[in-house]
Amino acid sequence: MIEDLKTKVNADEMLVKRGRFLTTTFLLEVGATAWLIAIVEGRIVSVSRGPFVMPSWSFALRASEAEWGHFWSARPQPGFHDLMALIKRRTLKAEGNLRVFMANLRYFKEALVKLRATGAAS
Template identity: 30%
Template sequence: MPTFPSSGWLDSAVSAVEADGQFDRTSRAFEATVRFDFGEEAYAVTIDEGDLTIHEDPTYVAWDFALRAPEETWKKMFSESPPPLHHDLLGAWLRGNVTMEGDLKIAIQHIQPLKRMLTVFQEVNNE
């Protein structure tokens, strides 16, 4: 299994998200491009009704919203047993050091599939 954060890890995580039935059910109206900044590593993922496309160089990709945090924060969030303020996206955003930028209306409208995506990322990270 590739280590986090890397393009190989993200490929595995995105494949797992696409195969996840719960994500599929909650993402039917989710159309957005999300930029993930895992510390120094940055990627964009386009979500189109459950189908995901990875953009490994997000420099020239128009994104709707971004989730940014230091690599250590993501490692805590994706650990097998996340510490307080790292077990949930909203907690990490509102009280931790995850920043959410861009069109927050789209992000909040699709918070359930977004949270599910991060849960699957966490599961992949602990395989």
Template identity: 55%
Template sequence: MIEKLPELVNNNEALIRRGRWLNDVFLVEVGEIQYLVHVAAGRIECVETGPFVMPSWTFAIRGSEAMWRRFWKSVPAPGDNDL
């Protein structure tokens, strides 16, 4: 799912407009798999898959693989709709 972020975000003009001032690199962990997400002017430039040696990022979002699967459901169960 993380690999699909550039397509999902960059094709959503409203989301890009909201994030137009965001220029950042952040870490997403799905279980033990790490991803660095590079954002420029609200658009996702690239998603790198780890492992990484001494990565530089501003903030991290981490969760177990099971938690992410629950969160990514088209209709999450009550309590699973927010991180």
């Protein structure tokens, strides 16, 4: 599922335009599985699954599989609907250079929402 992030984000020209000044690599941890996601000028250039020996990243987003599962459901409940809601509930840990994350918060919110299940979205 995480592998689809590259295709889904890069297909959204408005999202790529929003991130045109963003070049970074961040770590996304889903339970025990780590993913390195490299972004160059708003386009995701690689999504690599760990384990990694010495990964280099600017910031990390870490949550359990269950938390991400709720976040990526077709219609997440309040508290699971937004990255900041997960942080507020202390179920998502953001660490590292949070300046990069916060300066591009809307980009990351919209990018990670692309992994939500489709279906009864009305």
